Amino acid sequence: MKDIAVLGIESSCDETAAAVVLNGREVKSNIIYSQIDIHKLYGGVVPEIASRKHIEKINYVIKEALREAEMTLEDIDAIAVTYGPGLVGALLVGVGAAKAISYAADIPLVGVNHIEGHISANYIENESLVPPFMCLVASGGHSHIVKVTDYGKYEIIGRTRDDAAGEAFDKVARALGLGYPGGPKVDALAKEGNPDAIKFPRAVVEGAPYDFSFSGLKSAVLNYLNGCAMKKTEVNRADVAASFQQAVIDVLTEHTIQAAIDNNCKQVALAGGVAANSSLREALQNVCERKGLEFFRPSNIFCTDNAAMIAVAGYHEFMNGVRSGLDLNAVPNLPIGARV
Amino acid sequence: MKILGVDSSGMTASAALVQDGVLAGEYTINHKKTHSQTLLPMISEMMKMVETDIHSVDAIAVAAGPGSFTGLRIGAATVKGLGFAIDKPVVPVPTLEGLAFNMWGSEDFVCPIMDARRNQVYTGLYVLKDAPETVIAQKASDIHDLISEINDYGKPVTFLGDGVPVFKEIILKELSVPCRFAPAHLNLQRAASVALLGEIYYNQGKAISADEFAPFYLRKSQAEREREEMQREGKL
Numbered sequence: 242m243k244d245i246a247v248l249g250i251e252s253s254c255d256e257t258a259a260a261v262v263l264n265g266r267e268v269k270s271n272i273i274y275s276q277i278d279i280h281k282l283y284g285g286v287v288p289e290i291a292s293r294k295h296i297e298k299i300n301y302v303i304k305e306a307l308r309e310a311e312m313t314l315e316d317i318d319a320i321a322v323t324y325g326p327g328l329v330g331a332l333l334v335g336v337g338a339a340k341a342i343s344y345a346a347d348i349p350l351v352g353v354n355h356i357e358g359h360i361s362a363n364y365i366e367n368e369s370l371v372p373p374f375m376c377l378v379a380s381g382g383h384s385h386i387v388k389v390t391d392y393g394k395y396e397i398i399g400r401t402r403d404d405a406a407g408e409a410f411d412k413v414a415r416a417l418g419l420g421y422p423g424g425p426k427v428d429a430l431a432k433e434g435n436p437d438a439i440k441f442p443r444a445v446v447e448g449a450p451y452d453f454s455f456s457g458l459k460s461a462v463l464n465y466l467n468g469c470a471m472k473k474t475e476v477n478r479a480d481v482a483a484s485f486q487q488a489v490i491d492v493l494t495e496h497t498i499q500a501a502i503d504n505n506c507k508q509v510a511l512a513g514g515v516a517a518n519s520s521l522r523e524a525l526q527n528v529c530e531r532k533g534l535e536f537f538r539p540s541n542i543f544c545t546d547n548a549a550m551i552a553v554a555g556y557h558e559f560m561n562g563v564r565s566g567l568d569l570n571a572v573p574n575l576p577i578g579a580r581v
Numbered sequence: 582m583k584i585l586g587v588d589s590s591g592m593t594a595s596a597a598l599v600q601d602g603v604l605a606g607e608y609t610i611n612h613k614k615t616h617s618q619t620l621l622p623m624i625s626e627m628m629k630m631v632e633t634d635i636h637s638v639d640a641i642a643v644a645a646g647p648g649s650f651t652g653l654r655i656g657a658a659t660v661k662g663l664g665f666a667i668d669k670p671v672v673p674v675p676t677l678e679g680l681a682f683n684m685w686g687s688e689d690f691v692c693p694i695m696d697a698r699r700n701q702v703y704t705g706l707y708v709l710k711d712a713p714e715t716v717i718a719q720k721a722s723d724i725h726d727l728i729s730e731i732n733d734y735g736k737p738v739t740f741l742g743d744g745v746p747v748f749k750e751i752i753l754k755e756l757s758v759p760c761r762f763a764p765a766h767l768n769l770q771r772a773a774s775v776a777l778l779g780e781i782y783y784n785q786g787k788a789i790s791a792d793e794f795a796p797f798y799l800r801k802s803q804a805e806r807e808r809e810e811m812q813r814e815g816k817l
Contacts, residue, residue, distance in 0.1 A: 282808065289650060289802035293795070296657050300665050300792040314666060330651055333617055334658045340621050341662025345635050567625055568618040 246310075247559065248317045248348075249552030250303065252335030253327025253355045254381075255286045257298040258548035261310035261317070265556035268365060269310035271542065271549040272302045277422070284421050285411070292330035299338050306548070314346045321555020324352040324565075325575025326382070332571035340567050351555040352565040355546075356383055356577050357395060359512040361557065362539040362550035370508055370537045375501035377493060377525070378577075380513035381407035381422070384493070386451050386500045387577055389510075392557040395578035398500045399451025406489055407515050409455040413462050413485050417478050427482045428518050434479030436487035439465060443492050451500045458488050490524045498528050511538040514545055583633070584783065585641045585663075586776025587624070589616040589656035590648025590676045591695060591743050596624045597772035598631055598638075599780060606631040607773045616655040624659075636667050640788050642779020644770060645673035646797040647703040647719065648695060653796035664791025671794040672779040672787060677719040680742055681707040682774040683767045689737045690716060694744030697721050702744045703799060706731065712781050721799050724748050728755045737761075741768045 244263050251258040255276040261269040276294045280286045307313060322339035325332060336352075343350035360376045372392060378385045384406045386399035404412070407424055414423025419430065441461050446452040462485050469476045501509050509529050515521060516538055529536035543550055563580070572581055586597040594616045597607040608627040610619055628635055643660045646653050664671050680693035687709050695703040702724050706717035717730065724744075728751070731738055740752065741763035752760065762768075782788070801809075811817040 283804050287802060287804040290804060292650070292654055293798070293802070296654055296661070296795050299658065300661050303665065304792065330654065333651065333655055336617065337621075337655050337658025338662035338665075341659045342666045344621060344625055345663050345666035567621045570615060570617045 245318045245556060245559070246312065246316055247319045247321050247552040247556045248303070248306065249548035249550070249555060250320065250322040250335045250339045251355070251358070251546060251548040251551045252295045252299065252331050253323045253325070254331060254546055255280055255291045256546040257295045257302050258546065259302040259306035260548035260552050261306050261312060262549055262552035262556065265553050266365060266368070268549045269312070270306045271547055272305045272309065273545070273547050274298045274302050281421055284415065286328070288328045288330050291328060292334060295331055295334035299334055303338070314342065314348065317348050319349045319351055319555060319559040321351045321353045321551050321558070323355045323358065323551050324569055325354065325572035327355055327573060329571050329573040332573065336569055336571050340569055344567055349559065350565045350569065351558045351563055352569050353551045353554045353558065354575055354577060354579070356385065358550040358554045360387060360389060360395070360510070361554035362512060362543040362547070363510040363537050364553050365543055365549060366540060367537045370510060373506055374508035374510055375497060375504060375506040376510040376512055377497040378513045379406040379493060379515035379521070381405060381411065383513060384453050385577060386497050388500070388504055388506065393554070393561050397577055398504065399449070399453065399496055401453040401455060402446055403454055403456040404459060406453070406455060406493060409459045409489060410515070412459050413482070416463055416466055417482060424515060424518060427486055428520060430479050431483040431486045431520060434477065434481070434483030436483040438477065438480035439484040441484055441488040443488055451496045453492055453496065455489065458485070486520055490521050493521060494524050494528050497525065498532060498534070501534055502532065508535045508537065512544070517541045517544040582780065583638045584776045584780045585624070585638045586772035586779055587620070587641065587656050587660055588644035588676070588679060588770040588772045588775050589620050589652045590644040590646065591652060591770055593770045594619045594623060595770055595772035596620065596627050597776045598627060598633060599773065599776040604773050605633070607771065609771060611769055616652055620655060620659055635663065638667060638669060640670050640672050640779065640783050641791070642672040642674050642775050642783070644676040644679050644775050646676055647697070647721065647799040648676050650798055653798065657794065657796045661791045661794055664794070669791070670788035671791045672783050673789065673794060674775045674778050674782060675719050676770070677703060677705040678707070678713045679775040679778055680770060681705065681709065681713040682778045683741060683771055684739055684763060685709050687739055689739040689761065690731070690734065692731065692738050692740050693742040694727070694740060694748060695742050696744040696747045700724055702727060702748065712778060719799070724751055725755065728752060732757045734758070739763060743769060
């Protein structure tokens with residue numbers, strides 16, 4: 242059978258990325274231009290600056306992805322582009338460029354959901370991962386438990402009611418004076434602390450056993466820090482980081498494992514930027530082993546925002562017959578599993 | 582020589598094809614629907630109607646700014662993708678020069694104004710000979726400051742652009758020179774003007790690669806302005 246080459250394009254937040262993937266697994270190139278150093282100055286991603294940077298870099302990352310894959314547009318069977326969720330101005334750059342190339346080079350276009358891309362990143366290195374499986378998606382903007390019922394078919398089992406896990410990490414990192422982005426910094430500091438030092442709450446959402454709520458936890462951490470400041474007692478920042486992180490990990494892990502067991506899934510996968518968190522990875526892996534479940538995760542390079550994962554998700558959409566028109570628009574709040 | 586013109590700097594989305602000095606097609610929509618949904622389908626439809634393969638285009642002229650940040654970027658992403666796919670250059674045309682070119686042949690000063698919110702306009706002042714000659718280069722300006730500058734020149738002026746309905750009253754009240762306002766068919770961005778002006782600039786060697794093209798916004802992002810403000814005040 243002829244190889245299917247998909248060019249993936251991603252610009253939903255602060256990474257401008259392009260990649261070429263063969264047959265939904267073999268990554269021929271994976272080019273990422275990260276803007277993180279610019280946004281660090283502002284303590285978070287500034288949408289207008291992100292959009293401007295995407296415009297400056299978009300053609301270069303696409304060309305580099307093709308060059309590294311030793312291909313030209315003529316070798317490409319489909320273009321997959323993130324059209325949501327994400328920052329609307331940022332998404333529009335990738336969508337606009339992808340549509341124009343699709344039109345001018347007469348290559349089929351497939352709009353891809355960014356979160357479904359994160360989930361699909363698991364296919365790249367894990368050939369034994371086959372739907373149905375349960376996936377925990379955790380990133381700066383998202384915390385979901387998703388059942389992947391088939392390639393390109395998703396069912397949301399649990400979601401956050403307020404903050405995303407990554408958001409809680411960023412806010413706690415700021416309160417601890419660790420800077421942005423918070424995830425890796427909290428993770429590093431937590432390694433020096435005692436996760437049982439401070440008892441932070443594990444929220445349960447009534448009637449929704451797989452849902453999350455992190456705003457109470459975040460407030461508890463801020464209250465604890467304020468309380469210490471008022472009493473003028475010294476704060477052990479490492480203990481705070483470790484105890485906070487443990488509270489997040491406990492909830493994410495328990496709900497995911499319970500969802501897998503209740504839905505008869507033997508395989509559990511982790512996806513999204515927070516999947517790069519070493520403690521979460523280890524915790525989920527350990528529980529999976531104890532419960533006889535198989536655990537999968539992408540390498541760190543495929544956990545951060547990248548276009549290889551978009552090409553992989555796009556490949557399955559393409560094979561399912563999905564095509565997007567030249568009027569494809571950015572959808573900033575695109576839900577998982579929706580086909581707009 | 583074939584030039585594709587594109588303008589999505591304001592509410593109007595417009596595409597045009599100029600072929601050896603002949604306007605083969607122009608497609609303009611002034612409607613609230615987002616450019617992301619209209620611009621490329623319009624280009625595609627127009628090219629189909631004029632039976633022209635996009636690959637035969639020699640250069641793509643685009644309204645390069647100022648304008649709506651998002652509108653400019655949709656145009657930019659589109660022409661960058663097209664330019665890359667057909668391996669042809671992009672000719673950046675300053676938005677206000679493109680607008681002024683609508684008024685070719687005018688004896689007056691031509692003053693395009695685009696609503697830039699907060700009582701500001703994106704504007705410039707031009708004399709129309711072959712191409713617009715710049716009297717005041719395009720900039721963001723307070724409408725009152727602009728009017729007093731025009732008063733100082735003391736010459737009749739024609740206004741056009743989407744800022745006209747917003748600022749007409751103020752202009753009529755404060756302007757001391759004779760003025761006119763362009764009729765609807767000349768008032769808004771037209772890709773034909775961008776394409777024709779683009780051809781002139783192309784022949785002057787002003788085309789650049791699609792890869793390096795980026796819009797000029799004339800304004801920094803709010804976050805950058807606030808940060809600079811804090812730096813000036815020594816708070817950072």
